[in-house]
Amino acid sequence: MATFTERAVRGAADFVMSYHLSPFHACEFATVASGQVLKAGEVVQLEGGKLIAATGLLSGDALVTDVIGVMFEAVDASGGDVANCTYIARSAELKDGLLTYPAESTAGGEKAATVASLKKLGIAPR
Numbered sequence: 001m002a003t004f005t006e007r008a009v010r011g012a013a014d015f016v017m018s019y020h021l022s023p024f025h026a027c028e029f030a031t032v033a034s035g036q037v038l039k040a041g042e043v044v045q046l047e048g049g050k051l052i053a054a055t056g057l058l059s060g061d062a063l064v065t066d067v068i069g070v071m072f073e074a075v076d077a078s079g080g081d082v083a084n085c086t087y088i089a090r091s092a093e094l095k096d097g098l099l100t101y102p103a104e105s106t107a108g109g110e111k112a113a114t115v116a117s118l119k120k121l122g123i124a125p126r
Contacts, residue, residue: 015041015070015098017126019091028069028089032077042071042100043114044087051087056102056110066117070094088123096125 019026032038033050043054045067057064072086088094101111115125 015095016088017093017095019093026088026090026092027072027086029084029086030068032075032082032085034077034080036075036077038071038075038077039100040071040074041094041098043067043102043118044069044071050081051085053100054102054114056104056114058109058113061109061113063113063117066120067114069121070099070118070123089121091122093124093126099125 030046031050033047033052036052038044038051038053044051045054045065046052047065051068051071054063054067055065069087069089070092072088075082075085101114104110118125
Protein backbone atom coordinates (compact mmCIF):
# COMPACT_ATOMS: atom_id res chain seq x y z
CA MET A 1 0.00 0.00 0.00
CA ALA A 2 1.27 3.47 -0.88
CA THR A 3 2.09 5.86 1.93
CA PHE A 4 0.82 9.40 1.68
CA THR A 5 3.39 12.02 2.62
CA GLU A 6 2.43 15.68 2.80
CA ARG A 7 4.93 18.14 1.38
CA ALA A 8 6.64 20.29 3.97
CA VAL A 9 7.13 23.19 1.56
CA ARG A 10 4.19 24.65 -0.28
CA GLY A 11 4.50 25.70 -3.87
CA ALA A 12 2.78 28.18 -6.10
CA ALA A 13 -0.99 28.13 -5.70
CA ASP A 14 -1.20 25.27 -3.17
CA PHE A 15 -3.42 27.66 -1.21
CA VAL A 16 -5.96 28.24 -4.02
CA MET A 17 -9.32 26.49 -3.60
CA SER A 18 -10.97 28.01 -6.66
CA TYR A 19 -11.14 31.02 -8.94
CA HIS A 20 -14.59 32.53 -9.44
CA LEU A 21 -13.99 33.00 -13.16
CA SER A 22 -10.50 31.90 -14.22
CA PRO A 23 -6.86 32.29 -13.14
CA PHE A 24 -6.40 34.72 -16.03
CA HIS A 25 -9.12 36.98 -14.62
CA ALA A 26 -7.95 36.69 -11.01
CA CYS A 27 -4.22 37.39 -11.42
CA GLU A 28 -2.17 40.51 -12.11
CA PHE A 29 1.55 41.24 -12.45
CA ALA A 30 3.60 43.76 -10.48
CA THR A 31 7.13 44.48 -9.29
CA VAL A 32 8.18 43.24 -5.85
CA ALA A 33 10.14 45.94 -4.00
CA SER A 34 13.81 45.46 -3.28
CA GLY A 35 14.47 43.87 0.11
CA GLN A 36 11.24 41.86 0.18
CA VAL A 37 11.22 38.06 0.50
CA LEU A 38 7.60 37.04 -0.07
CA LYS A 39 6.09 33.57 0.32
CA ALA A 40 3.47 31.98 -1.90
CA GLY A 41 0.20 32.88 -0.18
CA GLU A 42 1.52 36.03 1.50
CA VAL A 43 -0.89 38.96 1.66
CA VAL A 44 0.59 42.05 -0.02
CA GLN A 45 0.00 45.75 -0.42
CA LEU A 46 1.46 48.46 -2.62
CA GLU A 47 4.12 50.90 -1.47
CA GLY A 48 5.54 53.30 -4.01
CA GLY A 49 3.85 51.30 -6.79
CA LYS A 50 5.62 48.06 -5.78
CA LEU A 51 4.49 44.99 -3.84
CA ILE A 52 5.52 44.58 -0.20
CA ALA A 53 4.32 42.28 2.57
CA ALA A 54 1.13 43.66 4.12
CA THR A 55 2.00 45.71 7.20
CA GLY A 56 -1.31 45.34 9.03
CA LEU A 57 -1.14 48.91 10.36
CA LEU A 58 -4.53 49.84 11.77
CA SER A 59 -6.53 53.02 12.11
CA GLY A 60 -9.35 52.04 14.41
CA ASP A 61 -10.49 48.65 13.13
CA ALA A 62 -9.50 49.20 9.47
CA LEU A 63 -6.17 48.98 7.66
CA VAL A 64 -4.33 52.24 6.97
CA THR A 65 -3.42 50.86 3.52
CA ASP A 66 -5.76 48.29 1.96
CA VAL A 67 -4.16 45.11 0.69
CA ILE A 68 -3.93 44.51 -3.05
CA GLY A 69 -3.92 40.72 -3.09
CA VAL A 70 -2.03 37.51 -2.33
CA MET A 71 1.27 36.34 -3.84
CA PHE A 72 0.77 33.48 -6.29
CA GLU A 73 4.34 32.22 -5.86
CA ALA A 74 7.37 32.95 -3.70
CA VAL A 75 9.62 35.84 -4.74
CA ASP A 76 13.06 36.73 -3.34
CA ALA A 77 13.78 40.40 -4.04
CA SER A 78 16.57 40.66 -1.48
CA GLY A 79 19.00 41.52 -4.31
CA GLY A 80 16.82 44.19 -5.94
CA ASP A 81 13.39 44.76 -7.46
CA VAL A 82 11.85 41.75 -9.24
CA ALA A 83 9.48 42.64 -12.10
CA ASN A 84 6.48 40.73 -13.50
CA CYS A 85 5.56 38.83 -10.34
CA THR A 86 2.13 37.20 -10.24
CA TYR A 87 -0.35 37.91 -7.46
CA ILE A 88 -4.03 37.08 -7.03
CA ALA A 89 -5.88 40.38 -7.24
CA ARG A 90 -9.55 39.37 -7.28
CA SER A 91 -12.25 36.71 -7.40
CA ALA A 92 -10.77 33.68 -5.64
CA GLU A 93 -11.34 31.35 -2.70
CA LEU A 94 -8.15 30.62 -0.77
CA LYS A 95 -7.19 28.23 2.03
CA ASP A 96 -6.99 30.47 5.09
CA GLY A 97 -4.55 28.22 6.95
CA LEU A 98 -1.99 28.49 4.14
CA LEU A 99 -2.02 32.30 3.85
CA THR A 100 0.59 34.51 5.51
CA TYR A 101 -0.98 37.49 7.26
CA PRO A 102 0.62 40.47 9.03
CA ALA A 103 1.63 39.72 12.62
CA GLU A 104 -0.99 40.33 15.28
CA SER A 105 -0.21 42.98 17.88
CA THR A 106 -1.16 42.49 21.51
CA ALA A 107 -4.31 44.56 20.83
CA GLY A 108 -5.17 42.30 17.87
CA GLY A 109 -7.43 42.99 14.93
CA GLU A 110 -4.84 42.91 12.13
CA LYS A 111 -5.99 39.60 10.64
CA ALA A 112 -9.68 40.54 10.77
CA ALA A 113 -8.96 43.89 9.07
CA THR A 114 -6.79 42.17 6.45
CA VAL A 115 -9.52 39.63 5.68
CA ALA A 116 -12.07 42.46 5.37
CA SER A 117 -9.75 44.20 2.90
CA LEU A 118 -9.30 40.98 0.88
CA LYS A 119 -13.08 40.53 0.74
CA LYS A 120 -13.40 43.96 -0.92
CA LEU A 121 -11.39 42.42 -3.78
CA GLY A 122 -13.61 39.35 -3.96
CA ILE A 123 -10.89 37.22 -2.35
CA ALA A 124 -12.41 34.91 0.27
CA PRO A 125 -10.15 33.09 2.76
CA ARG A 126 -11.95 29.90 3.83
